Amino acid sequence: MSRQKLVSSRNIQSVLAVVFIGLGGWCLFWPGVVEQLGFKPEYRHGSATTALLIGCFGAQAVLVGAIIALSEFRPHTFLVFGLIGSLPFFAFNWYFYFVAQMFTHWMLLDFVGNLIILACGVGGFYLKRREIRDGLQTASR
DSSP: OOHHHHSOHHHHHHHHHHHHHHHHHHHHHOHHHHHHHHBOGGGOOOOHHHHHHHHHHHHHHHHHHHHHHHSOOOHHHHHHHHHHTTHHHHHHHHIIIIISOOBOGGGHHHHHHHHHHHHHHHHHHHHHHHHHHTTSSOTTO
């Protein structure tokens, strides 16, 4: 497979979908593990309510990942999704990790996921624009 086919906006979109489905699936199917690894002991409840809330968060992420996987992003879709889909969560992670100090080091996985979302959004924006310009994809989809 040539490098041009390997680095495409469609592949970047697939990576974006995998981030959401992977991390969201972890929350959906193993909310207790997420709570045990992600929260410091003094903030763990281990209750059915926390499992429900973490599971709901995961279900939403899996839904977003499925929509990403089944959609055709336009250049600005990549850009807006990359910025809106990551920047507010950087603030969230920063506050609860550094200020409130509720999260363990495992929650840095979420930070890494947000970096991937930002990189995929910005990179996908430029790649999709180039693909449209070079006639490799249509602008209408």
